[in-house]
Amino acid sequence: MGKEDYEDWGEYEDYPEELVEMEEEVRIPEWMPEDCQEEIARIKDPEVRRDQIEREEKVHQDREELNRRYEAGEINDFDFWRKNEVLGHKEAGLSTRRGLRSEGLDYADFGELSEELGIMVKGDPDLIDINDRVNKFVKEDPEYAEEVADRMYEKGELSESSYEFISEKVDRYKKKP
Known part of the structure; x- marks a missing residue:
């Protein structure tokens, strides 16, 4: 439920201020799983939150590009497997970083x-x-x-x-x- 939903009901003043600020600063991508979105939403520092989202988007784009190239036949099975494994490691690192950052840690x-x-x-x-x-x-x-x-x-x-x-x-x- 976003800020606009509260405005429609005339309850905008009840909408949590930190969520209003977060929505204005940076949007959490909708393609992210809900648990990832929740962790990112808990990151208090806007710069850290933005950095995390940028890192997540980069790996997401790399994954989409890899899948596109594989489906188009531009890379063979071995290269796909190898690059997919590298992306898996990057995603695991992002998950750890996201979890730490959501708790105010690094x-x-x-x-x-x-x-x-x-x-x-x-x-x-x-x-x-x-x-x-x-x-x-x-x-x-x-x-x-x-x-x-x-x-x-x-x-x-x-x-x-x-x-x-x-x-x-x-x-x-x-x-x-």
Whole structure:
């Protein structure tokens, strides 16, 4: 049900404002399955939403072009199969990216969650505590966290693995939008 449906009923003021803004900014393609449309609709940042839709449209167009070329006899079965598999991988990547983005996450967050899961699986309480403190420290001031880690590593107060652990967290945090 779109904005125009509410206008016809005289209930436009009840139409959710974020959906009005989204409809004006960018349209979610109707060819997308409903679950994909719903995930994209949950992406709050308009630039991220637009980027996701552009990526989805590119792969969709590539798939349509591949099918057209195959049906026209322009490519053989082997090339069709090979290119179809590549598109399948791209679609799987888009699905993962779409799912993360719909929850306000990105691949860096996914890496962080995987890392934290690995720490919990190991069951080392000190490592869990250190991870929490490093996360807090990095979020408060990533530049300073990096400087402190550099100094401690140079003085031999920090192991190489701990130094890399902190450096990776700082890098991931800096890459976040």
